Amino acid sequence: MIRVENLCAGYKELHILFDINAVIEKGKITTVAGPNGSGKSTFLKSIFGLATIHSGKVIFKNRDITKIPPHEKTKIGMAYVPQVDNIFTNLTVEENLKIAGYTLEKKEYKERLDLAMEVFPEIKKKLKQNGGTLSGGERQFLAIASALIKKAELLVLDEPTAMLSPKLAAETLRKITELNEELGLTVLIVEQNVKKALEISDNAYMLMNGRIVFGGKSEELLGHEKFENFCIGI
Numbered sequence: 001m002i003r004v005e006n007l008c009a010g011y012k013e014l015h016i017l018f019d020i021n022a023v024i025e026k027g028k029i030t031t032v033a034g035p036n037g038s039g040k041s042t043f044l045k046s047i048f049g050l051a052t053i054h055s056g057k058v059i060f061k062n063r064d065i066t067k068i069p070p071h072e073k074t075k076i077g078m079a080y081v082p083q084v085d086n087i088f089t090n091l092t093v094e095e096n097l098k099i100a101g102y103t104l105e106k107k108e109y110k111e112r113l114d115l116a117m118e119v120f121p122e123i124k125k126k127l128k129q130n131g132g133t134l135s136g137g138e139r140q141f142l143a144i145a146s147a148l149i150k151k152a153e154l155l156v157l158d159e160p161t162a163m164l165s166p167k168l169a170a171e172t173l174r175k176i177t178e179l180n181e182e183l184g185l186t187v188l189i190v191e192q193n194v195k196k197a198l199e200i201s202d203n204a205y206m207l208m209n210g211r212i213v214f215g216g217k218s219e220e221l222l223g224h225e226k227f228e229n230f231c232i233g234i
């Protein structure tokens with residue numbers, strides 16, 4: 001679904017990622033692991049158009065999207081859910097969902113809304129509540145529900161369980177698996193809880209100092225003799 005070719009990226013003149021080559025397979029969950037500051041979030045931002053690409057390419061569904069701005073990317077099936085600032089806190093839950101579906105016909109919006117509420121019943125109970133009053137987990141759910149309404153095919157999630165209790169973190173990862181298995185969504189995830197993320201994912205990349213040091217099956221990374229070494233600092 002995504003092919004990243006010889007990507008060098010960062011922030012303005014700052015270089016963070018070096019010569020990244022990666023494939024995000026359609027219908028699979030891919031985890032990006034690596035120590036703090038290794039460039040995981042920058043990798044996601046580069047794909048979504050929120051970092052500076054110095055050279056290389058990002059191909060999405062066989063189309064070169066390297067220079068396409070983020071709002072255009074949402075229209076072609078990509079959704080990026082950052083850790084914070086992922087919803088409109090001054091609007092109600094219902095208004096957030098309506099904004100997500102503003103380009104849809106009424107009937108289609110209703111169908112997408114029903115689907116999103118089926119996956120996230122927690123949100124259905126809070127439609128009239130202001131987004132700002134939701135818990136961290138509920139905000140994640142609302143952000144992902146909004147992506148579902150927008151008919152996202154690729155969900156890019158940056159630390160979706162950060163600051164959640166272990167129980168809610170497990171529930172969030174379970175929902176992500178459900179979206180992948182039942183709705184066929186492709187998922188690219190950076191997760192602080194790297195072992196748990198690898199357990200639900202198919203493929204994995206490990207970044208160190210802005211370079212890929214491992215790319216392959218998640219189980220291979222989990223069983224890698226150097227895995228614990230890799231993870232020092234995570």
Ligand SMILES: Nc1ncnc2c1ncn2[C@@H]1O[C@H](COP(=O)(O)OP(=O)(O)OP(=O)(O)O)[C@@H](O)[C@H]1O
Nearest residue numbers: 011014016034035036037038039040041042043190
């Ligand atoms: N907006 C920005 N402007 C300049 N530098 C940035 C910006 N965002 C991140 N960086 C720098 O880029 C480097 C990589 O950061 P990034 O957030 O991609 O790492 P990470 O692997 O996701 O880290 P963590 O696990 O701690 O979230 C860090 O040195 C960070 O300080």
